[in-house]
Amino acid sequence: MTRSCGTMDYHNWLLSQSEAYAEERMKIEKFSNDYIMGNHMISNRNVITIPIVVHIVHQTPNIVTDAQINSQIDVLNLDFRGRNSDLGKVPSHWIGITGDARIEFVLSEITRTITTVSSFSKTNLNDVKSATTGGANPRPSNQFLNIWLCELTGILGIATLPGGAPELDGSVIRHSAFGTTGSARAPFNLGRTATHEIGHWLNLYHIWGKHDSKIALCEDTDFVDDTPTQEMANYNPPPSGTHITCSNGPHGDMYMNFMDYTADKDMYMFTQGQVARMDACLKGPRSSFLVYQDPTFAGAVSGSSMFIQSNVGTKGNFELVVPLSTGDITYFCRNNDNASSNWTSSDINVPNTYKFISTKLIQSNYSGNFEVIALDDRGHISYITRYSETKKWSNISLLELYDTNNVKLTFNGHPAFIQSRFGTKGNFELVAPLSRNGLAHFWRDNDNPKLSWSKGTIFATELGEVDAVGLIQSNYGTPGNLEVVVLHDTRRKLAHMSRDSNTGIWSKPLALEFCEPSNPKLFFRGNPAFLQSQYGTKGNFELIIPLASGGLVHFSRNNDELNPCWSKGTIFATELGEVDAVGLIQSNYGTPGNLEVVALCDNETQLAHIFRDSNTGIWNDDYTIIKS
Structure with missing residues (x-):
């Protein structure tokens, strides 16, 4: 034949x-x-x-x-x-x-x-x-x-x-x-x-x-x-x-x-x-x-920590740091003590030899400084601080990150960055997709005057190439397990892992267990934004991710259930078209607090702000354009 x-x-x-x-x-x-x-x-x-x-x-x-x-x-x-x-x-x-x-x-x-x-x-x-x-x-x-x-x-x-x-x-x-x-x-x-x-x-x-x-x-x-x-x-x-x-x-x-x-x-x-x-x-x-096109804003607006509500001001300002398609980084702020306040922006001076493609932001307990982790197109991660007293940004410094065999590592996906409850001061925790398969976990011991970063713990290599990761410290375990949601298999699959607080060992990755399958099946683009909210007694897990078909989908896991599973998913903001990335917080607006999202929109090359009313559970249609 x-x-x-x-x-x-x-x-x-x-x-x-x-x-x-x-x-x-x-x-x-x-x-x-x-x-x-x-x-x-x-x-x-x-x-x-x-x-x-x-x-x-x-x-x-x-x-x-x-x-x-x-x-x-x-x-x-x-x-x-x-x-x-x-x-x-x-x-x-x-x-x-x-x-x-x-x-x-x-x-x-x-x-x-x-x-x-x-x-x-x-x-x-x-x-x-x-x-x-x-x-x-x-x-x-x-x-x-x-x-x-x-x-x-x-x-x-x-x-x-x-x-x-x-x-x-x-x-x-x-x-x-x-x-x-x-x-x-x-x-x-x-x-x-x-x-x-x-x-x-x-x-x-x-x-x-x-x-x-x-x-x-x-x-x-x-x-x-x-x-x-x-x-x-x-x-x-x-x-x-x-x-x-x-x-x-x-x-x-x-x-x-x-x-x-x-x-x-x-x-x-x-x-x-x-x-x-x-x-x-x-x-x-x-x-x-094409699943990806170069937007005006080039990087992810999340992990779980790109978009924060700080303790600046009486109400607490919204703060956001975004990489631009030029490779530069811009800082946005909304003064929540002023009801009519618009978002303001200012550039962060970075060397023009770098092109940054992803940034992550926290407010640390170092005098309330803003701390930023930034990934560049060479696969390197850098660190910047904004000092709360002077409101000035530090010079950018390259992090030399190695595995336990002293091999210098490079990265190829959107990382996640938090300050945890480990140690007296609270360690910095960084989880980043490797340019080879899997993830690496680093921490900075903030009780050590040298403030040095650990050697990287490599895990989840069985997932192959990881596109993006979201990171939290949950209230499971003491002082709390690290939990990650990863997008892998070229943006087709979501997996969940946790790091036991007592043993320090990462679990094997498991596909997210949904209470019922989505129909039709959902396909993703961009990064997962992940947090543990104040909904429920235990605190639900909340996950938002951009859809390949346009808009966003919100999944929730009710942790008060004996065998918790993820909800079917609420699709919203489809009018934004294709969204490349999303950032998520729970604010102090409403009781127990609205979910607030910043979305990077590909069709209009813009940043948009959307919130979910904590009383009605409805995502608002009247989104705010932060910057076009």
Whole structure:
């Protein structure tokens, strides 16, 4: 059995039939070329998560199980990140150009449609994409990658290159060539058909170019510089050793590339050039899938400690410190003794050699000084103090942070910073995502005149890359356990850990246990803001996090329950659009105190202030713009 793909036949047919499609494809290719020539560094951007909707259209749609679909998602996340176990089989002369696309996928929805159509083919392929012709309607193609699974005659799969009709956008795949279990059948039972077709969806051509796979031609191109020119497709089994065509010696055809036609077990790489082309696609024709865009304010407005109510003034001022897209840091204040007071701002002088991307703020018991932790784009953490007596900021100082093996550490996610109840004076506690997997916990012993930071305790490495962390000291244990909520798995999952006050040992991470699942499933962006409130006898845990779909969601855990679980979640502030980050406090407005949020809004590049009335439990719609 040999691989066959209908993408290029469909693409070439569209070019011959639609002048508008041909013009759009020319624009896309020009953008892609210009973007790649600009030498954009894909390593400088966040991982982009693409939600997938799988539509099973079959006379017996249960032939494809949820487990089979999930196995395919797992394969995609390994293949597009260059983490597949068979990557080690790449020949030594090409191992240096293998690519990590920094693209991951999440299953958003599964639909099952019983159809009377026994099999689809290239002649009636679009019928599978409409309920009126025996198929299933797509979800919005600017938000979801639609994949239809069906009985498919003549080809294993087909995908649309960007630039076509939105209602037809996506991929159709034979169900027996999807995933690694269930109805998947060898030699296409390792999930590589979907990898291949999604490569097309991200604007990759076959490695030999646009022409028919069985015609020998050396004058074609896939528009990728680091893939060798080859005359035609390689099939199953692949050539033994070097296979030279089109004078592409000494290394020959790259027949192990995902965009060739070999069997699943024999394809296992994208190149860096292909990755650059996919990146251009996501910055251009498929830019609606970008989870992160550079806002005017560049950093997180939280952890749990970016936004505070200080003891300055009779009522207690609101204080906020935010990094700017220029790399500088700005301090905001609202005088709560003045009912008509607006927020005021002033810059904090920092060296222009640094670009700060995240800041955290506390008011310490050192004469009420403001203390700031700031993460820069090099992965280093610095420290600044604002002296309460002079109201002047100190010079910034770089923290040299090491693990217990004296290895200097760098960081890659929004940290969290508090002053705890450990020690007589109260230690400073810092938890930060590492540039490698997991988290590091440091503390500064404020009873020690040297005020030195501890070596870092590394934990939660099993979570992989952590995007952001929120930190509190709860009233569980004596003097109180440290508790963290982390966002990980490229902003898809939330986990909770605690550090026992008596043993000083961090627990294993556990997924947040919700009282009932959210429907539809929620996807996140930005950082978690986390506190223990004054609601309830024990004090509820409150968690607010930005949603990928726009707005914010508020979860609460009732700690008075015997087996506490997290609430389903209240969605609010959707009118703000995409929110990159959020800060949370419980103020002394209302009884026992309103929850107050500062949100960094991407759509309007603004900071907004919202509160939740403690009597009604309703988040106000009339939010205040702090700064546009």
